[in-house]
Amino acid sequence: MKISNKAWVLVSRPKDYFENENVRMMELKVPELAIGEFLVKNIWLSFDPTQLNWMKRDTYVDKIEIGEVVRSFSVGQIVESKNNQFKVGEFVSGLFGWQEYAISNGSFVNRINPIEFVNPPWYSLSLFGITGMSAYFGVKDIGKVKKGDTFLVSSAAGSVGSIAGQIAKIIGAKVIGIAGGEKKCKWVVEEAGFDYCIDYQKVNISEKLSELSPEGIDVYFDNVGGELLDIALSKIKRNGKIVLCGAISVYGTTNFYPLRNYANLISRRARMEGFIVSDFITRFAEAHKELYIWLKEKRLKQREEITFGLENAPEVFKKLFTGANFGKQILKIADI
Amino acid sequence: MKISNKAWVLVSRPKDYFENENVRMMELKVPELAIGEFLVKNIWLSFDPTQLNWMKRDTYVDKIEIGEVVRSFSVGQIVESKNNQFKVGEFVSGLFGWQEYAISNGSFVNRINPIEFVNPPWYSLSLFGITGMSAYFGVKDIGKVKKGDTFLVSSAAGSVGSIAGQIAKIIGAKVIGIAGGEKKCKWVVEEAGFDYCIDYQKVNISEKLSELSPEGIDVYFDNVGGELLDIALSKIKRNGKIVLCGAISVYGTTNFYPLRNYANLISRRARMEGFIVSDFITRFAEAHKELYIWLKEKRLKQREEITFGLENAPEVFKKLFTGANFGKQILKIADI
Numbered sequence A, B: 001m002k003i004s005n006k007a008w009v010l011v012s013r014p015k016d017y018f019e020n021e022n023v024r025m026m027e028l029k030v031p032e033l034a035i036g037e038f039l040v041k042n043i044w045l046s047f048d049p050t051q052l053n054w055m056k057r058d059t060y061v062d063k064i065e066i067g068e069v070v071r072s073f074s075v076g077q078i079v080e081s082k083n084n085q086f087k088v089g090e091f092v093s094g095l096f097g098w099q100e101y102a103i104s105n106g107s108f109v110n111r112i113n114p115i116e117f118v119n120p121p122w123y124s125l126s127l128f129g130i131t132g133m134s135a136y137f138g139v140k141d142i143g144k145v146k147k148g149d150t151f152l153v154s155s156a157a158g159s160v161g162s163i164a165g166q167i168a169k170i171i172g173a174k175v176i177g178i179a180g181g182e183k184k185c186k187w188v189v190e191e192a193g194f195d196y197c198i199d200y201q202k203v204n205i206s207e208k209l210s211e212l213s214p215e216g217i218d219v220y221f222d223n224v225g226g227e228l229l230d231i232a233l234s235k236i237k238r239n240g241k242i243v244l245c246g247a248i249s250v251y252g253t254t255n256f257y258p259l260r261n262y263a264n265l266i267s268r269r270a271r272m273e274g275f276i277v278s279d280f281i282t283r284f285a286e287a288h289k290e291l292y293i294w295l296k297e298k299r300l301k302q303r304e305e306i307t308f309g310l311e312n313a314p315e316v317f318k319k320l321f322t323g324a325n326f327g328k329q330i331l332k333i334a335d336i
Helices: A050-056 A121-125 A130-142 A159-171 A182-190 A205-212 A226-235 A261-267 A277-296 A310-319 B050-056 B121-125 B130-142 B159-171 B182-190 B205-212 B226-235 B277-296 B310-319
Strands: A004-010 A023-029 A038-046 A074-081 A091-094 A101-104 A150-153 A174-179 A196-199 A217-222 A236-244 A271-274 A304-308 A328-332 B004-010 B023-029 B038-046 B074-081 B091-094 B101-104 B150-153 B174-179 B196-199 B217-222 B236-244 B271-274 B304-308 B328-332
Touching: A004 A310, A023 A310, A038 A121, A074 A101, A074 A121, A091 A101, A091 A121, A121 A328, A130 A159, A130 A217, A130 A236, A130 A277, A150 A159, A159 A174, A159 A217, A159 A277, A174 A182, A174 A205, A182 A196, A196 A205, A205 A226, A217 A226, A226 A236, A226 A261, A261 A271, A261 B236, A261 B271, A304 A310, A310 A328, B004 B310, B023 B310, B038 B121, B074 B101, B074 B121, B091 B101, B091 B121, B121 B328, B130 B159, B130 B217, B130 B236, B130 B277, B150 B159, B159 B174, B159 B217, B159 B277, B174 B182, B174 B205, B182 B196, B196 B205, B205 B226, B217 B226, B226 B236, B304 B310, B310 B328
Parallel strands: A150 A174, A150 A217, A174 A196, A217 A236, A236 A271, A304 A328, B150 B174, B150 B217, B174 B196, B217 B236, B236 B271, B304 B328
Antiparallel strands: A004 A023, A038 A074, A038 A101, A038 A328, A074 A091, A271 B271, B004 B023, B038 B074, B038 B101, B038 B328, B074 B091
């Protein structure tokens, strides 16, 4: 078997944010399968801000090595198999990377059962993947959102933020989002059903928050870090919780906005806590079940932007860090 | 009754740290007692960093008004009473302030039973007062320290820090303190029994921590804020906890060291949480009981510095913010 495999390989580490020069498209050969392995034809690639961390340094997982294919979640179809557990034709999700074909032995691979909620199969990269899981466990387990809470979320039109706000709303919170631009804010309120969306390009966030919720914020779900996090610290209520899901403003620079309002955590007996969604892996089924019900009841809306062609991977990835991102970014690189 | 009452009155708010000009000694008249009131002769005054917050602004309690006597915890003896619950001769603790005499109706006043553990009575300002309670609930409830943890505490020779470290040691943690100067560090290790004390005047804290605990810190008990907190954030282990008890470096200035390493809270799934000891008031008896046992078994050592004379209140208070503080600061202003 001598399938040629186009792949984006990491050739240098991003200094700050990701640049096109950090990766190079290469033509690799797919080696013969060993016993126990199978070959996945990649179809949908997922784009997540934490990939920038993987490119830069060891964090909660080992960094991507120079010369390795860029690591990313994706969904593909098995086209050849020497593994009894994984059959040709099945859809699977895993860390298959920015390439046309990936070889796997099945570890950390999820088989996508062709039931309603993962159809289309790339739903397992969004609502039923790390996007939805981060929102679900961040809101429920770290934020412990309760009915009547005032809930604030940044990147409200982003994949995680939009789901987090909708879950908080279902729980019974008053939900305020922060997003950039009229189009996004309109969607956040009219489609995702948030109570309010603050357009950070237009208004002073701190003043607007004081107006919308003079008594402060019970839970802030942070995807951004930096200045927004510092504003949230100034607004946090007694026994409030700050959920650190991501810190896009921090990932790409060493010259980021540092926090000054942390002493409020003392006087307001508040908590700031980070989490990594993979720690909740044993409870993903529980989350899938509840999200599926809400989706079927049309209480949850997803927004995705699907781009086509592996050659566009670097451009789509960069959108996550420029404010251009709106919903879940999916790159479709092959037909089913 | 026309007892004259010397009192330190707040005449201006500290801009940054406390200055002598913020208070003035005045000669007040003690008014007649109303029914239900009693008169306390103040004997021992407590000095706690949070008093600076009370002088400056509303926080978790109302600020001290200009013209009001400086608020502080103290222990005194009842010398006159029109309250059936409080008898002449009894020792009581409460927020009686920087003055010779205070009138009270009994609210928020604790009667000091003449049992062993509050003898001398000013122990109810230290180990059995907010000092000991902050250490106890900070270590046990917020930090959730377990046997085998690596526990780091700043202001290790201070009143709260020294008790916190000893409690963590009793629980079975490896305990590292940070203090300034050879004399303090010697006491922290030899008397308080910490495993190690880092003299921040002599060594690079970050390097020393890497040497003493290459795997990082499970719990950091913070009394300081600022740069030390940022170093701790860089060393925090997976699922680690940062207990925000105080932030002396922050209270007195708007130009303090801001935090840069908070994104570690995400990758290390760590938590930073503040608390106010009065929230645990219903459980003080439980803490008293356990601390008393440890004290009797000589597993806990307290260090106090007793100064004499109400005129010295401003100078003693300032010691809390200059690094001159060593143990619990008590000002004795009258004989029993």
